[in-house]
Structure formats: structure tokens, C-alpha cells
Amino acid sequence: MTDLRIAKDRLLYMYSRLVDGKMLYKKEEAQRFGCSLRSIQRDIEDLRSFLHEQNEATGIVQDLVYNQKLGAYQLVPPSRNLLSNEEVFATLKILLESRAFTKKELYPIIDKLIDCCIPKTEQQRVSELIGNEKLLYVEPQHKDKFLKKMWELSGAVREQQEVTITYRRTDGVQVQRTVQPVGIMFSEFYFYLIAFLTPKDKQKVKFEIENDPFPTIYRIDRIKGFTVTDKHFAVPYAKRFEEGEFRKRIQFMYGGHLQRLRFYFKGSCYEYILDRLPTAKVVQEDEKGTLIEAEVFGKGIDIWLKSQGELIEVVSRQELAVN
Numbered sequence: 001m002t003d004l005r006i007a008k009d010r011l012l013y014m015y016s017r018l019v020d021g022k023m024l025y026k027k028e029e030a031q032r033f034g035c036s037l038r039s040i041q042r043d044i045e046d047l048r049s050f051l052h053e054q055n056e057a058t059g060i061v062q063d064l065v066y067n068q069k070l071g072a073y074q075l076v077p078p079s080r081n082l083l084s085n086e087e088v089f090a091t092l093k094i095l096l097e098s099r100a101f102t103k104k105e106l107y108p109i110i111d112k113l114i115d116c117c118i119p120k121t122e123q124q125r126v127s128e129l130i131g132n133e134k135l136l137y138v139e140p141q142h143k144d145k146f147l148k149k150m151w152e153l154s155g156a157v158r159e160q161q162e163v164t165i166t167y168r169r170t171d172g173v174q175v176q177r178t179v180q181p182v183g184i185m186f187s188e189f190y191f192y193l194i195a196f197l198t199p200k201d202k203q204k205v206k207f208e209i210e211n212d213p214f215p216t217i218y219r220i221d222r223i224k225g226f227t228v229t230d231k232h233f234a235v236p237y238a239k240r241f242e243e244g245e246f247r248k249r250i251q252f253m254y255g256g257h258l259q260r261l262r263f264y265f266k267g268s269c270y271e272y273i274l275d276r277l278p279t280a281k282v283v284q285e286d287e288k289g290t291l292i293e294a295e296v297f298g299k300g301i302d303i304w305l306k307s308q309g310e311l312i313e314v315v316s317r318q319e320l321a322v323n
Helices: 003-019 026-033 037-058 085-098 103-117 120-135 147-159 243-249 271-276 300-307
Strands: 063-067 072-076 161-168 174-187 190-197 216-219 223-232 258-265 281-286 289-297 312-319
Touching (some): 037 063, 103 120, 147 174, 174 243
Antiparallel strands (some): 063 072, 161 174, 190 216, 258 289
16 A cells, blocks of 8 residues: 555544544554654644635635644534533433443443543543443343334334234233334333234223223333334324323323322422423412322323322322313
């Protein structure tokens, strides 16, 4: 390989790293390519000249700037909007706390976030800050690698394609269902597929609520096999499933009725109640406590109410009709 070809390859490699949001450290690049610091400096000047020409040609102003604090060169503004150190750290903490992933799926996500978004000089600091949680991370009991499965199911949701699934119920029995998937959600350690049974399959299943208008909830790790069919289904706009609205009302991903609940909260601070139940609103405050009203869906709300003990006194429940 000629010296000219080596220099071109070096420039292309350095430019691609900059576009990916990485920083260039002169000493590190010199070691990587086995050349002098002077050669790397010439490359940096060549890159600056190229960017200047691009600025005039495209009108998009971008420069290669030396960050004295980090001792590295970076594109300003960056080609990609990368996460800040603070945003990466918060995301890593949430991922670890969620306990939603196996170690084999979680650890590469953590490493990629740190490598992609955190400057080299700060990477060790971030790794140390989450090191103990990562070391002691307890993965879910199902130990199922589900990311690829979830991504493929999300395609069926987007394209409105029916899916035939083999599903392991809580009693261990495996059943086969053909469903119309309408959403994917996360709650309390697990990811779920939200789907309506096809009319044919609906006749085979005995529901606790007859003619239940709401979708069925399937834990994705319990889907042991699935086939995305060529059959498409249509959802009228007025009746389309909205994950955001559904999430506001459901607790612990249990099915059931839609209801309006009124209860007194007898604690000193009701803020966490409003965070837990996004549809909740304070009706009044009196000597009995804080009267709160909320629209909730499913039996999961009863689990939560019991967990609050004497802090909660239910006043009324009203089952709501679904339009």
C-alpha cells in the first residue's frame, strides 16, 4: 500500500469518527496509525480545509475545534445530536434499575452508550459510578433474550399484520393464539405485547369479562414462538389503540374493567399518588384527608390499593362504558 493511500485511509477514518460524534486525540491517532504527531496535525489541518470548503458549498457551518479541557478535537456543531454525560448517566441508572434485560443484552447496551456518547476522558468516571450496580445486577428470572423478538413484533404492529403466537401462560400451559398486535409497552420489569384476539380465536377463549372491548396483554418473554402472517387488519381511526392513554390508566398490566375510582388519601404528601396514577386529580381536602379521583383500568389497581394499607380509603367505584 502506497504512502498516499495510507494517508487517504487515515483521513477517511478520522473523519468518520468525527461524524460519529467521537473525539480525536492526536497521540492516540498517531499510535493507531504508527505515524508522527506532525502527520496527524497535517491531517487535522486538511480536515479543517475540507470542512471550510463544505461550509461554502452547502451553507452548513461546521468546524473542527480543539477542546482544551479534554485535550481533543471535535466537530462543532456535531453531526449527530449525542446524549450529554448527564443524560447518559441517567439513562444507564434507569436501565439498571428496570431489571428488564438479561446481562447478555444489557451489558452491550451500557458499553455502547458509554463508548458512543461519553468523551474518553470521562468514560472511566461513568463506568466507576455504575460499576457496583452493574456487578451486582440481578437479571430477570425468565433469562429470555427478547430484543430481536420485540423488534420483529413491533414491525407487525406498525404494518398491522396478524401474528400467530405460542404463549406460555402463568400456569405453564402453552397455547396458540392468532392476534392483531396494536402496541408494545413496558411495566414493572417486563415488556408486553398489546393485542386483540382475532374473531376466530376469540370464540375459543373464555373471558372473565364477556365481550371485553379491551386488548389482551402478553408478556413478550413468554412468547415462545411466533409467525408474522401475510394477513393485514384494519383499525378505524376513532378506535385506534393509544399506548399513552392506556398507560395512564393501567397498573401492573392486569386486564379488567375501565372504572372511575374515588378514594381518600390520609398521608401527608399525595404527590406520589398523582405520579402513580397519571389520570388522578385532587377533588378536595378536608378533615378526612385528600379526596382523589382517577380513571383506572384492570384489576392491578386493587393490588396497589392493598399495598397502601390504611393510607387509602376507597369511597366509590363506577364502571365506565367504552364508546
